[in-house]
Amino acid sequence: MTNSDSISLKVDDFDVDGAVREAFERMPQHTRSGFLGRTVAAGAAALGAVAVWPALASAKSDPGDITILNFALSLEYLQASFYTEAEQIGALRGALAHQANVVGTHERAHVKAFKQLLGSAAIKEPAFDFHGVTENPDAFRSTAVAFEDLATAAYKEQAPLIKSRSYLAGALAIHSVEARHAAWIRRLAGFLPAAHAFDEPLTDAKVVHIVNSTHFVTLKDPTTSMEAKPRFTG
Amino acid sequence: MVKGALTRSESADQERVPLVARLSRGALLKGSVAVVGALAGAAVGGAELAASASSGGSAATDREILTYGLLMERLQAAFYAAALAGGRLTGEARQFAQVVGAEEQAHVKFLTAALGSSAGASPRFSFGDSATDPAKFIATAISLEETGLGVYNGQAVNLTPKTLAAAARVVSVEARHAAWARALAGKDPAPVAVDVPITVAQAKQTFKPYIVQ
Numbered sequence: 001m002t003n004s005d006s007i008s009l010k011v012d013d014f015d016v017d018g019a020v021r022e023a024f025e026r027m028p029q030h031t032r033s034g035f036l037g038r039t040v041a042a043g044a045a046a047l048g049a050v051a052v053w054p055a056l057a058s059a060k061s062d063p064g065d066i067t068i069l070n071f072a073l074s075l076e077y078l079q080a081s082f083y084t085e086a087e088q089i090g091a092l093r094g095a096l097a098h099q100a101n102v103v104g105t106h107e108r109a110h111v112k113a114f115k116q117l118l119g120s121a122a123i124k125e126p127a128f129d130f131h132g133v134t135e136n137p138d139a140f141r142s143t144a145v146a147f148e149d150l151a152t153a154a155y156k157e158q159a160p161l162i163k164s165r166s167y168l169a170g171a172l173a174i175h176s177v178e179a180r181h182a183a184w185i186r187r188l189a190g191f192l193p194a195a196h197a198f199d200e201p202l203t204d205a206k207v208v209h210i211v212n213s214t215h216f217v218t219l220k221d222p223t224t225s226m227e228a229k230p231r232f233t234g
Numbered sequence: 235m236v237k238g239a240l241t242r243s244e245s246a247d248q249e250r251v252p253l254v255a256r257l258s259r260g261a262l263l264k265g266s267v268a269v270v271g272a273l274a275g276a277a278v279g280g281a282e283l284a285a286s287a288s289s290g291g292s293a294a295t296d297r298e299i300l301t302y303g304l305l306m307e308r309l310q311a312a313f314y315a316a317a318l319a320g321g322r323l324t325g326e327a328r329q330f331a332q333v334v335g336a337e338e339q340a341h342v343k344f345l346t347a348a349l350g351s352s353a354g355a356s357p358r359f360s361f362g363d364s365a366t367d368p369a370k371f372i373a374t375a376i377s378l379e380e381t382g383l384g385v386y387n388g389q390a391v392n393l394t395p396k397t398l399a400a401a402a403r404v405v406s407v408e409a410r411h412a413a414w415a416r417a418l419a420g421k422d423p424a425p426v427a428v429d430v431p432i433t434v435a436q437a438k439q440t441f442k443p444y445i446v447q
Contacts, residue, residue, distance in 0.1 A: 102422055109427040156402045160395040169391050172405070173428040176387055179406035180424035183413035192333060193417070194410035197340035198403040 062163040069167065070123045071158065071204055072174070073114040075151050077125045078211065080107035082147065086134040095188055096137055099144075103181050110174055117167075129218045141189045148182035150207060157201035291394035297352060299389045302434060303401070304345040304353060306382045309441055311338035312359040313378060320366025327368060327418055330375070334411050341404050348400070358446040372419045379412035381440045384432025 083104030086092055092100050115122045133139035155175035162168040183193035202210075211217065314335025317323055323331055346353045364374040386405045390398055413423030 103424065106424060106427040113428075152406050156399075156406060159390075159402055160399040165391050169431075170428070172387050172390050172402075173431070175402070176383055176406060176409035176429045177424055177427060179409035180413035180429075183410035184417065184423035187414065187417055187423075193414040193423075194333065194337060194407055197337040197407060198344075199406040199410075200403065201399070 064161065065163050065167055066118065066121050068158045068162055069114055069118055072155065072171065073111065073118065073122060075154055076107055076110040076114060078128065078216065079147050079151060080104065080111045081128045082130060082134060083107055085130060086140055089135050091135050092137055092140060096141065099184055099188060106177060127218045128216050130216055141185065144185040145189050145191065148178055148185055150202065150210060151178040152182050152199060153202035154207045156199060157203055291392055295392050296394055296397040297349065299393060300345055300349055303386065304342065304349060306385065307338055307341040307345055308356045309359055309444060310378055310382060311335060311342050313361055313365055313374065314338060316361045316365040317371050322366055322368055323371060327372060330414055330418060337407060359444050360446050361444055372415060375415040376412065376419060377440060379408060379415050381432055381437050383408040383412050384430060385434060385437045387429055388431030388433060
């Protein structure tokens with residue numbers, strides 16, 4: 001199948017309405033690289049051990065599939081945590097509060113599904129700090145637009161790389177739900193729900209770069225945590 | 235048009251959909267176990283999985299699925315054109331018809347180019363007041379968009395990876411259309427956590443009234 005439109009994608013092209021940039025440029029800047037950058041972009045290095053783990057899913061699964069499922073899980077962790085926190089804080093009203101409730105329910109279901117599928121191969125949930133965007137309806141709205149368009153683009157890139165038919169079917173069924181979420185929140189934000197005839201994929205490296213640039217992910221890696229502990233020198 | 239693959243897909247679909255539909259109606263929204271079930275195999279049918287654990291596909295199957303996709307896109311494009319020609323849509327419904335109609339036309343062009351000489355001629359369509367009556371327009375739009383999305387989601391697992399990558403650029407746009415149409419009807423744009431595939435056989439029943447024989 002030829003792509004007659006032949007669109008070369010850059011993050012700026014993807015971020016057509018500036019929603020990602022707008023939401024993320026407000027974030028306080030930190031210098032430490034994020035959790036996702038190490039575990040997901042590192043890919044094989046971080047997840048190379050999973051193939052030998054006796055988990056239900058990993059026993060027969062392609063190592064690449066496990067990496068992709070964990071990448072998806074990391075995005076679902078991010079989204080689920082975002083909506084859950086927004087709901088708990090309770091600053092949203094009306095249609096926006098309803099969207100956060102329903103979509104949050106979906107994202108939490110996605111998290112549970114991937115965790116159960118991956119078993120012991122599932123990456124651990126990082127700590128998140130949303131820097132106040134869950135407390136402000138406008139910031140919530142633009143961040144949600146960015147997250148949902150990002151998740152749609154991420155699943156689209158990964159789906160053709162999945163080896164297992166069953167995992168592919170599941171990923172596709174979630175991919176279109178993420179697109180519905182994107183359309184839903186875009187409409188509430190005053191953007192066209194379907195702004196283009198073709199949705200473009202986004203590589204895992206670009207997705208990770210965007211997520212890291214938000215500094216929403218705060219978990220320290222084990223080495224850093226150990227170093228942060230006071231040494232016993234008695 | 236290659237008959238074999240679509241027939242096989244349809245028979246797999248017959249087993250697939252009732253199970254997934256049952257899961258989604260109840261537990262998918264909140265339950266994790268049911269979602270795992272959908273992810274782990276229910277969504278593609280146990281028997282089909284056993285026979286083919288890995289996705290593979292062939293050029294012939296790709297062509298067959300894209301040909302059905304082209305029919306759906308042609309039907310949708312004609313539907314929005316008829317709705318706009320009727321002149322009774324106003325406000326956001328009219329904007330929806332304009333934006334989505336243009337995107338369906340782009341999908342028709344894209345699939346026609348991809349299929350080349352095997353694209354064939356479009357059938358003629360007739361929508362009556364399903365397109366022109368504002369209340370019926372939204373209900374029909376939801377039906378056509380949900381059906382199109384469900385067929386794409388059901389058939390995408392049968393595509394080769396390269397064609398899947400191309401088709402996926404269309405599928406999520408159809409999901410956006412379905413969500414937007416639902417919003418216009420006052421429904422939740424995303425009713426369940428995992429979208430349910432629709433069989434080609436079911437889709438044919440939905441589309442039949444609009445295709446002029």
